[in-house]
Amino acid sequence: MQTISKMKKMILSALLLAMTIVLARFLSINTPLLAIGFSFVPMMLSAIWLGPKYSSIICGLADLIGALLFPFGTYFIGFTISAIIKGLIYGFVLYKGGKEFSNKELVLRLIIASVVDAIIVKMLLNAVWLVIMYDKAFMAVLATRLVPELIMIPIEVGTVFVLVKALKPITKKYLFE
Numbered sequence: 302m303q304t305i306s307k308m309k310k311m312i313l314s315a316l317l318l319a320m321t322i323v324l325a326r327f328l329s330i331n332t333p334l335l336a337i338g339f340s341f342v343p344m345m346l347s348a349i350w351l352g353p354k355y356s357s358i359i360c361g362l363a364d365l366i367g368a369l370l371f372p373f374g375t376y377f378i379g380f381t382i383s384a385i386i387k388g389l390i391y392g393f394v395l396y397k398g399g400k401e402f403s404n405k406e407l408v409l410r411l412i413i414a415s416v417v418d419a420i421i422v423k424m425l426l427n428a429v430w431l432v433i434m435y436d437k438a439f440m441a442v443l444a445t446r447l448v449p450e451l452i453m454i455p456i457e458v459g460t461v462f463v464l465v466k467a468l469k470p471i472t473k474k475y476l477f478e
Contacts, residue, residue: 304399305350305476313476314355317343321363326371337449345391345414345461346468350476353392360388379430387422390414399477407465411458419450
C-alpha cells in the first residue's frame with residue numbers, strides 16, 4: 302500500500318470525526334461514571350489509516366465538539382486530555398504507515414491498543430477525572446470500571462478486525478491508490 306494524499310486525509314478525518322461524535326453522543330449509553338458505545342470504531346480506524354497525529358486530533362476534537370454541542374453534563378478538560386491520549390495510544394500501536402497487517406499482527410495490535418487504552422485512559426485517567434469532579438473514592442470508581450472494560454476489550458478487537466477486513470477492498474481502491 303501507499304500513503305494517502307493530504308486532501309484524502311483531511312476528508313477522511315472529517316468523516317471519522319463526525320462519525321465519532323455521532324456514535325459517542327447519540328448512539329451510546331452514558332452515565333456519570335460509565336460510557337458504553339461504539340465510538341472506538343472511527344477512533345481506531347483513524348489510527349490504522351492516518352496515524353497518531355491525526356487520530357489524536359480526531360479524538361480530542363470529537364470530545365471537545367461533542368461536549369460543547371451535545372453535553373451530557375459539565376465540560377471537564379480532563380476527558381479531552383484522555384481522548385487525545387487515547388488517539389495517541391491507538392495511533393502509535395495501530396499505524397503501520399499504509400502497509401498491510403497480517404491477520405495475526407492486526408489482532409495482536411488491536412488487543413495491545415485496547416488493553417493499554419483500558420488501563421491507562423479508561424480506568425486510571427478517567428477515574429482520576431471522576432474523583433476530581435464528583436469527590437468519590439478512587440478505588441470505588443476504579444472498581445465500577447473494571448468489569449465493563451474487561452467486557453469491552455474483545456468487543457473492540459472483534460469489531461474493528463471485522464471492519465478492517467471488510468473495508469480492505471474499498472480502502473485499497475479509494476484511499477491507497
